[in-house]
Amino acid sequence: MNATTAEKNKDLPPPHEGVLELADNLWWTWHEEAHALFASLDPDLWAACGMNASRLLASIPEDQLQEKLKAPDFQDRYHAVMTAYRAEMGKQATTWYEGRRTDGEIAYFCMEYGLATWLPFYAGGLGVLAGDHLKACSDLGVPLIGVGLLYKEGAGVQRISADGDQATEFLEIDVDKLPLERLENEDGSPLLVSLPLGDRSIEVQIWKLQVGRVPLYLLDSDVDSNMPDDRAITARLYPSEAGTRIKQEIVLGIGGVRALRLLGHEPAVWHMNEGHSVMLVLANALDHLERGSTLDAALERVRSNTVFTTHTPVPAGHEKFSLDLIRSLLVPYRAEAPELVEQLIDEACESGESFGMARLAMRMSNRRNAVSELHGKVARGMWAHLWPDRPIEQVPIGHITNGVHLQTWLAPEFVRIFDEKFGLGWINAADDPETWQAIRQIADATIWGTHLKLKERMLRFLASRAIDGEGVNRLSLDPRALTIGFARRFVTYKRADLVFKDAERIAALMADPNRPVQIVMTGKAHPADQAGQALLKEVYLRTGMPEFAGRFVFVPDYNMDVARYLVQGVDVWLNTPRVPNEASGTSGQKAAMNGVLNFSILDGWWAEAYTPEIGWSFGDPDPIDDEETQDDLDARDLLDTLENEILPYYYDGSPQPAKWIGMMKNSIQQVSPDFTARRMIKQYVEQLYRG
Numbered sequence: 228m229n230a231t232t233a234e235k236n237k238d239l240p241p242p243h244e245g246v247l248e249l250a251d252n253l254w255w256t257w258h259e260e261a262h263a264l265f266a267s268l269d270p271d272l273w274a275a276c277g278m279n280a281s282r283l284l285a286s287i288p289e290d291q292l293q294e295k296l297k298a299p300d301f302q303d304r305y306h307a308v309m310t311a312y313r314a315e316m317g318k319q320a321t322t323w324y325e326g327r328r329t330d331g332e333i334a335y336f337c338m339e340y341g342l343a344t345w346l347p348f349y350a351g352g353l354g355v356l357a358g359d360h361l362k363a364c365s366d367l368g369v370p371l372i373g374v375g376l377l378y379k380e381g382a383g384v385q386r387i388s389a390d391g392d393q394a395t396e397f398l399e400i401d402v403d404k405l406p407l408e409r410l411e412n413e414d415g416s417p418l419l420v421s422l423p424l425g426d427r428s429i430e431v432q433i434w435k436l437q438v439g440r441v442p443l444y445l446l447d448s449d450v451d452s453n454m455p456d457d458r459a460i461t462a463r464l465y466p467s468e469a470g471t472r473i474k475q476e477i478v479l480g481i482g483g484v485r486a487l488r489l490l491g492h493e494p495a496v497w498h499m500n501e502g503h504s505v506m507l508v509l510a511n512a513l514d515h516l517e518r519g520s521t522l523d524a525a526l527e528r529v530r531s532n533t534v535f536t537t538h539t540p541v542p543a544g545h546e547k548f549s550l551d552l553i554r555s556l557l558v559p560y561r562a563e564a565p566e567l568v569e570q571l572i573d574e575a576c577e578s579g580e581s582f583g584m585a586r587l588a589m590r591m592s593n594r595r596n597a598v599s600e601l602h603g604k605v606a607r608g609m610w611a612h613l614w615p616d617r618p619i620e621q622v623p624i625g626h627i628t629n630g631v632h633l634q635t636w637l638a639p640e641f642v643r644i645f646d647e648k649f650g651l652g653w654i655n656a657a658d659d660p661e662t663w664q665a666i667r668q669i670a671d672a673t674i675w676g677t678h679l680k681l682k683e684r685m686l687r688f689l690a691s692r693a694i695d696g697e698g699v700n701r702l703s704l705d706p707r708a709l710t711i712g713f714a715r716r717f718v719t720y721k722r723a724d725l726v727f728k729d730a731e732r733i734a735a736l737m738a739d740p741n742r743p744v745q746i747v748m749t750g751k752a753h754p755a756d757q758a759g760q761a762l763l764k765e766v767y768l769r770t771g772m773p774e775f776a777g778r779f780v781f782v783p784d785y786n787m788d789v790a791r792y793l794v795q796g797v798d799v800w801l802n803t804p805r806v807p808n809e810a811s812g813t814s815g816q817k818a819a820m821n822g823v824l825n826f827s828i829l830d831g832w833w834a835e836a837y838t839p840e841i842g843w844s845f846g847d848p849d850p851i852d853d854e855e856t857q858d859d860l861d862a863r864d865l866l867d868t869l870e871n872e873i874l875p876y877y878y879d880g881s882p883q884p885a886k887w888i889g890m891m892k893n894s895i896q897q898v899s900p901d902f903t904a905r906r907m908i909k910q911y912v913e914q915l916y917r918g
């Protein structure tokens with residue numbers, strides 16, 4: 228270390244304190260050097276701890292830790308990481324957001340957050356998107372505060388029996404081994420928010436999770452003073468029982484507003500990410516009434532700074548609750564402000580019978596967005612009845628297409644190559660198409676070699692995780708075979724079975740010794756979705772059929788780790804929804820950035836991104852009403868495209884398929900700038916967060 232670095236380092240804490248500080252902020256999860264620093268303390272224990280730094284530091288023997296921390300090589304890397312961390316977290320750091328008109332803080336409410344596999348507070352795409360939202364806001368310096376729930380039993384782990392039956396197992400999380408801080412009063416007792424609920428009041432405590440610069444507050448009803456049933460309100464994500472579910476949403480919406488006030492926040496914008504958090508409008512309107520506003524003025528003020536993002540074009544996905552249930556829980560609020568509660572009930576109810584969360588959110592926000600261009604169009608049609616005087620194209624719902632957090636999803640091997648070719652700092656210009664032009668200067672052999680390495684890594688992972696027909700884990704897949712990945716929630720409209728519709732034909736294609744094909748699938752069905760579970764079972768049972776065994780595997784318990792291996796390691800990413808049910812989809816974006824070619828029907832984000840240079844489309848973007856016939860047509864086109872277009876490109880007779888690699892580069896170059904969370908957050912700031 229030279230004198231100037233020593234000089235610079237003198238303000239840094241000693242390594243032991245420093246690694247504890249780093250572990251407490253999720254910043255390390257998306258900075259590869261920080262990740263590697265923890266891994267180097269004990270690679271085996273690191274894997275055993277599920278790559279959770281807090282757990283590692285709680286588990287590693289003290290003398291071993293001290294020994295490691297003293298090694299000069301470790302100290303050098305520690306100083307580099309810590310310097311970068313301090314520079315970014317410091318008050319003087321310059322960010323994109325700086326210099327823009329600042330209206331104040333943005334409160335972001337969501338039911339789920341997917342930040343890391345070992346933080347089981349997410350179920351799927353909505354949560355992973357919210358996690359990426361927070362990380363990108365941190366990168367850009369956007370003054371956002373996240374609000375969610377702490378689920379002590381998490382989202383459940385999926386187990387699949389040999390018969391293909393799905394079971395969900397809930398395991399209590401160990402809060403001591405997570406970077407969670409419980410907010411406390413000076414005497415060490417938990418800081419509590421009281422919340423009237425039906426005939427009683429409950430209390431919730433607040434946990435803080437630091438995501439780079441962005442704090443995430445998680446509410447938790449597991450407090451001593453609550454009755455046992457109330458303590459369990461926030462135990463699990465998305466419970467099937469409607470009563471628990473709406474109670475969770477009251478905790479999130481009303482509890483969330485009260486927690487922020489208690490902590491001294493006065494957000495300028497309230498962002499409801501999906502309708503689950505719409506109760507926040509009740510809490511905010513009550514505050515305005517308390518401060519002396521009239522009812523109309525209170526509602527107007529709430530509308531003026533509330534924004535709403537809708538995430539589903541499927542009507543069944545819009546949550547509704549029985550009015551009796553809502554009324555029984557809102558009794559104390561009605562006692563306080565009868566007219567307000569009646570008015571909100573009016574706004575939420577279509578024809579007097581059920582309380583629509585998304586409907587209320589539409590009515591009580593002044594800016595609204597869907598999550599892709601096509602979804603915007605669908606959403607305007609779906610909600611047109613709320614604006615009967617307007618033609619459909621003037622229904623006030625815009626769109627901001629989803630994007631993904633590059634540092635979370637791009638393989639570190641590619642990051643290193645791009646560091647070399649694009650110049651340092653390129654990640655901060657990743658939403659600029661210019662940045663990606665240098666991909667042309669990267670040799671085919673480098674791209675292909677990296678891809679094969681990532682594919683091998685995925686195959687090793689599958690060998691320990693995937694299940695084939697005999698219920699055993701074994702490395703049965705061939706690294707040279709074209710490998711298709713499919714990772715989706717199992718709901719019928721996503722049509723996981725479409726590729727198997729003509730089972731004989733796909734089996735023959737897969738078994739062709741000159742052009743073999745393999746399929747890797749993963750995904751969960753909601754425990755209350757019988758049709759989804761039946762679909763999962765049907766698909767799963769194929770892994771055991773002789774014509775598919777060894778070529779088709781299923782990975783139980785789809786989560787962010789599984790997603791990362793798959794979107795970095797397969798050759799082709801398949802998506803088969805019934806158009807236009809996919810609001811956006813983001814897994815295909817993750818795949819595209821890693822040079823994995825998308826093969827998808829033109830729905831969601833792919834309808835915007837697709838060009839024949841970067842992947843393939845199939846099926847009918849303008850479906851007919853007869854679903855069964857449409858499924859057959861789409862299935863046939865899927866296999867035609869696979870057989871006649873995709874396979875010849877992949878198996879071109881050379882060890883390094885030139886046209887394929889060309890498409891990989893095109894995919895990386897075209898998709899990455901447009902579909903990063905960085906682009907998405909800039910649009911949220913400009914279109915939604917600024918008045």
Ligand SMILES: *Cc1c(COP(=O)(O)O)cnc(C)c1O
Pocket residue numbers: 350351352353355714715716785786787790791811812813814815817
């Ligand atoms: C990215 C991701 C999703 C969302 O992907 P879709 O394409 O929207 O289905 C869901 N689950 C996990 C674990 C993910 O990483």
